[in-house]
Amino acid sequence: MLSAVQRVLIVGGGVSGLSLAAGLAGDGFEVDLVELKGGAEGAGIGYWSYGIRAFDMLGLRKVVQDASYISRMVRLCAADGTVVIETPNPGLDGTDYPPEIILSRPALSAVLMTEAGARGASVKLGVTVDRLDEDERGAHVTFTDGSNGLYDLVVGADGAFSLMREKFFDASIRPEIINAGCWRALIPSSPIIDQPYVFQGDGRRVYQYPTGNGLIYVGIEQSEGEPKRTPSASRQRFTDLLADYSAPQVAYMREAIASGEMQAEFRPFNWHLIENNWFKGRLVLIGDAAHSMTPHLSSGAGMAVEDAAVLFDELRQRMPLEETLTSFMERRRSRVQRVFSDSRAVFEIGQVITEWSAESETVAAALVFLNEQP
Numbered sequence: 271m272l273s274a275v276q277r278v279l280i281v282g283g284g285v286s287g288l289s290l291a292a293g294l295a296g297d298g299f300e301v302d303l304v305e306l307k308g309g310a311e312g313a314g315i316g317y318w319s320y321g322i323r324a325f326d327m328l329g330l331r332k333v334v335q336d337a338s339y340i341s342r343m344v345r346l347c348a349a350d351g352t353v354v355i356e357t358p359n360p361g362l363d364g365t366d367y368p369p370e371i372i373l374s375r376p377a378l379s380a381v382l383m384t385e386a387g388a389r390g391a392s393v394k395l396g397v398t399v400d401r402l403d404e405d406e407r408g409a410h411v412t413f414t415d416g417s418n419g420l421y422d423l424v425v426g427a428d429g430a431f432s433l434m435r436e437k438f439f440d441a442s443i444r445p446e447i448i449n450a451g452c453w454r455a456l457i458p459s460s461p462i463i464d465q466p467y468v469f470q471g472d473g474r475r476v477y478q479y480p481t482g483n484g485l486i487y488v489g490i491e492q493s494e495g496e497p498k499r500t501p502s503a504s505r506q507r508f509t510d511l512l513a514d515y516s517a518p519q520v521a522y523m524r525e526a527i528a529s530g531e532m533q534a535e536f537r538p539f540n541w542h543l544i545e546n547n548w549f550k551g552r553l554v555l556i557g558d559a560a561h562s563m564t565p566h567l568s569s570g571a572g573m574a575v576e577d578a579a580v581l582f583d584e585l586r587q588r589m590p591l592e593e594t595l596t597s598f599m600e601r602r603r604s605r606v607q608r609v610f611s612d613s614r615a616v617f618e619i620g621q622v623i624t625e626w627s628a629e630s631e632t633v634a635a636a637l638v639f640l641n642e643q644p
Contacts, residue, residue: 274588275422276300279411281399282428283308285315285571286557288382290425290578293328295389297586302419303386306428308395312375313454313533314479314487316341319362319369320640321572326367327579330385337381338371339482344466351517354470360634362641370568372466372479372487374456398428402438402553409552423591424553425581430540432559439550443542445562450617451538452565453490453508457526460486463519474511476520488523496536505534539564539617543610548602549595556581561606566616567636569609576644577602605644612636 278294280287283305295301317325317334325331346354359369387393394415401412402424409421426434430445463486469476474492481487490511499507505527512524527534540562548560557574564570584598616632 275585275591275594277408277419277421278302278423278425278585279304279399279409279419279421280425280427281434282426282432282557282559283379283383283393283395284311284427284429284557284574285378285382286574286578287425287427288379288386289325289328289330289575290427290556290582291391291393292330292382292386292389293578293582294585295386295391296329297582299585301386301391302421303391303393304397304399304413305393305395306398306414306433312537313456313489314372314374314481315378315571316370316372316479316568317571317575318359318568318637318640319365319367320644321568321575322367322371323362323365324572324575324579324644328575328582330382331367333381333385334373334378335368335371337377337482338373339480340368341370341372341466341479342368344468347467347469347517349469349471349515349517349520351469351519360637372481374481374483374485374487377481377483398433399424399437404551422552423585426553426555426559427557427578428559430542430558430562432555434553435555435559438553439555440544443544445540445542448539448541448564448617449495450491450493451495451536452492453496453504453511453534453536455488455508455527455532455534456481456485457488457523457530457532458486459484460519460522460526462522467517467519469515469517469520471515476512476515476523478519478523486523488527495538499536501533501535504536505530507536508534541610541614543607545607547595547599549599552591554581554595554598561610563610563613564617566613567609567633567640569613572640573606573609576605580644601644608639609636612639 280303361369403410467478479487543561548555556577
């Protein structure tokens, strides 16, 4: 039987990896984190109340919430700006968690990186695992920079296209790329976008979310794929897709993207779910490495930080490793399967703005489940 965990290696510096690193380091664990790419990817990210609860479990709620915009209402509109419905964001009953927070991915990455380091985690960028061998002493890891380490547990948190999953877990598991996705960008704030907006178009939805740090997270969700383009061609395509929207908020968004040099790219959706255990020996996968989803119901982001929170909660019990990981799976398997199914169901409804409404039966039923304790 493997003993309780003290030395942890986390591979991947996204939300789940950095959140887990901060939580464990703050609880007295020895934590190393390596991140190959060394920078935040994407534009913006949102967390409903259940995601905020997960940050709270890790002792991270305040720093994350302080860097966020608190969203309590979304204005759903036609392409010309006519308001169809103003829908409240439902919160978590019996708590003071805000209904939703929105922040830029670079801001979230910076907050989590700072907090992990301040709590004592060692973070190394531009490095990943080259070799992983196990014995009764632990996991012997050789890194791509030639250094090595000995750990009680290795956590693969390196995203949907995880190298840890491919090299050391099961190379046959690969996400399915979906012929749909989102254009995403961050644009400067404007007084005319003072709250979240969603605009209905023909087979597309345009969304705009303040992030609380002088930027607005904007995007287009569409039911078709896109080829790879250069940065300038991507901005042109992004603005072309907005031509049929006459709402002043969208006109501002279009001009900001056309005249700026910000990253504006299309990211196709993908999904996969490891049906059986997410662990093998001393390696466990969390976040998108174990399950990737479309962004509906804020499920991918929420499940990633929940994975970190539940694994942290299990590890801090200082039980033998097999018992810890088995209990982790008992808490995660059915919950993630249900959320995976719900987010897929919302995706398959198509580009209908009312499916972002609290009045949607699909969304309401999913929220009841999501708000249960993980």
